Amino acid sequence: MGSHDRTLCQCDQLRGEWSAYKILKCQKNNSIQEQPTGLWLEIVAKGKIVENTNTAMNTINGFEGKLNCVKEEYNLVCRAKGALNLKLTCCTHLEPIFEELNNLKAIWTALFGVWSQIGELRDVTSNYAAKEIKAVN
8 A cells, every 4th residue: 555545545534533523513502402492491390399498398397297207106116126125226216317308498488478578579569560550540
């Protein structure tokens, strides 16, 4: 194979690699352009979840009820072990969970207050705007 043939072969290889690069670049570009739309939809969906504080508080309260049941069952097991003279182990795993749960409830309670105030402001501005429109007509 002569130097001219090697140069043609290298050029063909370079063209092939360049074509592959352009295809990958195009695919990556399309992926990047689709990401903001996907992120926006995800943010909107999460925003709807956050707006529904009643659902959040109901979920937290349900979890708290289940956690209290676990605590009661653990206390029953401890009493049963004590009655059977079995070794009692001190379990403190639930304490931080209860603390986090109380913090979470406090946060959602504060958020509920904020959302209520926003709703009141929205009602006030809507009523004011309606009165202004009637006054103009």
